[in-house]
Amino acid sequence: MEEVWKERASAAMDRYACGDDSAFSELYDLLAPRLASFIMRRTRDEAKTDDLVQQTFLQMHSARRHFTRGASVTAWSYAIARRLLIDGYRKGGRECLGEHEDSEQGRDSIAPGELPDMAAAHSRMARRVQQELLRVPDTNRMAFELVHGDGLTAAEAAEVLGTTAMAVRLRVHRAYEALRAALGDQVREELGVEP
Amino acid sequence: MNAAVSLKERVLAAAAARPSLTRREGKRLAWQLVALSVIVGVSLLELAGGISHSRDRPLAVTLRLADGWALASSALTWLILRRRAMLASFPRLLVVATLATPVALFAWMGHFAGTAVEPPGAADWPCFAFTLAAAATPLACFLRLHKGIEIDRPDALGAAAGAASGAWAGVLALLWCPLTSPWHALIGHVSPIAVTTAVGSVLGAATLGVGRWSWTGNTSRGRT
Numbered sequence: 001m002e003e004v005w006k007e008r009a010s011a012a013m014d015r016y017a018c019g020d021d022s023a024f025s026e027l028y029d030l031l032a033p034r035l036a037s038f039i040m041r042r043t044r045d046e047a048k049t050d051d052l053v054q055q056t057f058l059q060m061h062s063a064r065r066h067f068t069r070g071a072s073v074t075a076w077s078y079a080i081a082r083r084l085l086i087d088g089y090r091k092g093g094r095e096c097l098g099e100h101e102d103s104e105q106g107r108d109s110i111a112p113g114e115l116p117d118m119a120a121a122h123s124r125m126a127r128r129v130q131q132e133l134l135r136v137p138d139t140n141r142m143a144f145e146l147v148h149g150d151g152l153t154a155a156e157a158a159e160v161l162g163t164t165a166m167a168v169r170l171r172v173h174r175a176y177e178a179l180r181a182a183l184g185d186q187v188r189e190e191l192g193v194e195p
Numbered sequence: 196m197n198a199a200v201s202l203k204e205r206v207l208a209a210a211a212a213r214p215s216l217t218r219r220e221g222k223r224l225a226w227q228l229v230a231l232s233v234i235v236g237v238s239l240l241e242l243a244g245g246i247s248h249s250r251d252r253p254l255a256v257t258l259r260l261a262d263g264w265a266l267a268s269s270a271l272t273w274l275i276l277r278r279r280a281m282l283a284s285f286p287r288l289l290v291v292a293t294l295a296t297p298v299a300l301f302a303w304m305g306h307f308a309g310t311a312v313e314p315p316g317a318a319d320w321p322c323f324a325f326t327l328a329a330a331a332t333p334l335a336c337f338l339r340l341h342k343g344i345e346i347d348r349p350d351a352l353g354a355a356a357g358a359a360s361g362a363w364a365g366v367l368a369l370l371w372c373p374l375t376s377p378w379h380a381l382i383g384h385v386s387p388i389a390v391t392t393a394v395g396s397v398l399g400a401a402t403l404g405v406g407r408w409s410w411t412g413n414t415s416r417g418r419t
Binding site for chain 1: 202203205206207209210211213215216217218219220221222341342343344346347404405
């Protein structure tokens with residue numbers, strides 16, 4: 001099931017918080033590709049993505065004693081990555097949040113768990129979706145990408161964004177409606193998006 | 196592939212080069228820092244003359260004043276510790292409680308104003324200085340203990356910690372100080388809590404937020 005990796009990641013983080021250092025490697029394997037995808041979608045830059053993935057993991061390492069037993073390490077790690085992105089954005093100008101025309105480049109190249117043939121089949125639609133997403137307000141786009149791009153639940157996305165699950169669902173719905181208005185029902189058919 | 200492996204190796208090597216506390220070690224450190232704060236606070240109280248410094252006021256009134264405020268301080272501390280869960284949106288209740296703490300102390304002291312004859316010509320600054328001195332250790336300990344925990348609002352969590360530190364220092368100050376007049380309460384007891392709240396906010400923004408690691412092993416923390 002889709003949720004199994006999240007449970008494994010949270011269990012690995014819990015073990016790491018308890019002092020099992022070998023769990024950090026497992027945690028990295030489970031989370032790094034997803035975090036890289038999340039960050040790459042915003043930076044469009046591999047070097048910056050690598051740097052932010054490193055920073056995210058080292059922050060988790062540094063604060064491991066604060067990891068609450070039973071909490072979601074997925075939401076925590078995404079929240080740290082998002083905060084590092086925002087800090088980088090404030091310090092270095094508009095280096096993230098997708099302004100580039102070649103926005104499909106990063107997403108297609110490292111989307112987690114995506115097979116090459118699937119990526120090819122969806123690439124054209126994904127490109128159009130990405131272009132339309134750039135027209136969606138930041139808050140709605142971020143919620144949409146966390147839920148549909150990164151596979152977070154509404155509750156996890158709410159923790160990442162510092163809001164409620166209800167607000168996330170509303171933002172996702174608004175983003176979806178904007179996409180559907182621009183692209184029609186193909187959005188659902190091509191990407192498996194459900195409002 | 197190689198780049199991915201290399202990145203993983205770099206992350207693991209950097210983590211190994213700078214060990215972090217496990218959950219059990221963190222708990223042990225927390226208790227040590229709590230004990231340190233209590234020892235420093237009580238030592239300051241004893242050095243300043245202890246409870247006998249407020250002998251002009253009936254002991255029962257002094258104890259009632261202090262234990263009531265200790266209850267309020269406990270409530271604020273509980274709200275902060277409840278917040279330590281790593282995520283979820285920052286609770287507005289904690290922000291309200293932080294801002295209400297100085298007001299609540301003023302009201303609480305006002306409740307006891309006139310219940311005892313106050314010594315004439317008493318200065319306000321000793322209580323101000325005493326409260327600040329007693330609040331410094333718990334605030335520093337909190338910031339040390341929770342470095343890097345708050346993702347969303349490190350300034351707000353720091354402010355709350357500053358208010359709570361000031362509130363607990365205020366308990367000691369109430370045991371020590373024989374005065375409850377409104378002006379003295381404002382200058383000697385309420386204003387230092389406002390100061391610790393402001394200091395906590397600034398230091399919290401600098402230390403409690405997510406920091407960036409340098410590869411030399413130091414962490415620089417630039418926060419919003």
